[in-house]
Amino acid sequence: MKLRIGSRGSQLALWQANHIAGLLRGQGHEVEIEIIKTTGDRLQEVTFAQVGSKGMFTKEIEEALADGRVDLAVHSLKDLPTELPEPFALAATPKRVDPRDAFVSVRYGSLAALPHGARVGTSSQRRRAQLKALRPDIEAVEFRGNVDTRLRKLAEGQVDAILLAAAGLDRLEKAEWLRERMEPKDFCPAAGQGALGIETRKGDAATLAAVAFLDDEATRFAVTVERAALAELGGGCQVPIGIHCRVVPQPEGADGRAAYDEVFGVVAAPETGKAVRINHRAPRGASDPAALGRLAAKMLMEAGAGPLLAAQAAEAAR
Secondary structure (H helix, E strand, O other): OEEEEEEOOOHHHHHHHHHHHHHHHOOOOEEEEEEOOOHHHHOOOOOHHHHOOOOOOOHHHHHHHHHOOOOEEEEEHHHOOOOOOOOEEEEEOOOOOOOOEEEEOOOOOOOOOOOOOOEEEEOOHHHHHHHHHHOOOOEEEEOOOOHHHHHHHHHOOOOOEEEEEHHHHHHOOOOOOEEEEEOOOOOOOOOOOOOEEEEEEOOOHHHHHHHHHHOOHHHHHHHHHHHHHHHHHOOOOOOOEEEEEEEEOOOOOOOOOOOEEEEEEEEEOOOOOOEEEEEEEEEOOOOOHHHHHHHHHHHHHHHHHHHHHHHHHHHHHO
């Protein structure tokens, strides 16, 4: 079968598209990649908060998908809205890689090692908020651009460190200055971080069948939890919400004790660093993933996330 993949043109996006293309070719398919420039790619000098994040990295690719110019799209799942427009389906979630955020610096070995008043580059409100919560003395600097651009700015000394997704650095083999992988209990990742999302047209049975083998059950469960929680909280990829679900395996010699699912969540204010966190464990298989995600969202709201989200929404509306 001949398949056309729609992808952004960044180095990381093309790595991801070529990775999926290689897997599909291994199943005997003929695959082409079409590069599509998105709103987020065109507006590199504008902050995410100014653009408005909904669909900024997906809208033009979905238009090509709807028009039949491409058969599937490969996204970083954290960029994909929690609710897809009606013609589209999240057809597969390949096995996830490291979902954690990475502290990257030429000179300093960890976030804790940064000197008072250090400058840290990030374009993410979620990272900015958690950075403020952990190190209120640090100045967060708006940093846009692809991975290479951000690493170049770091090397030039524009900032003392940057925060990026570990998955992108690992995939591009650019982890030379990766000093610390931040644990979810301290620095909660974005919903879907480290995972890919394969998007197709709902009615395209042939493409749906062709990509079905890419779906990883454990990844699908975890990201469904995360995306359900994010949807319940009303968040997109630039709202300061972190949600992460992971399977904690049964320990060796556990005498039949079941593994469990662990969910971390945070809602934080970028300007003040005020944060609400939850950590919940559920026996594996005790609930469906969407219900577990909604429970995590409810726990965050009960812990006081509502006023923080309302304040952020009011700030964004200005």
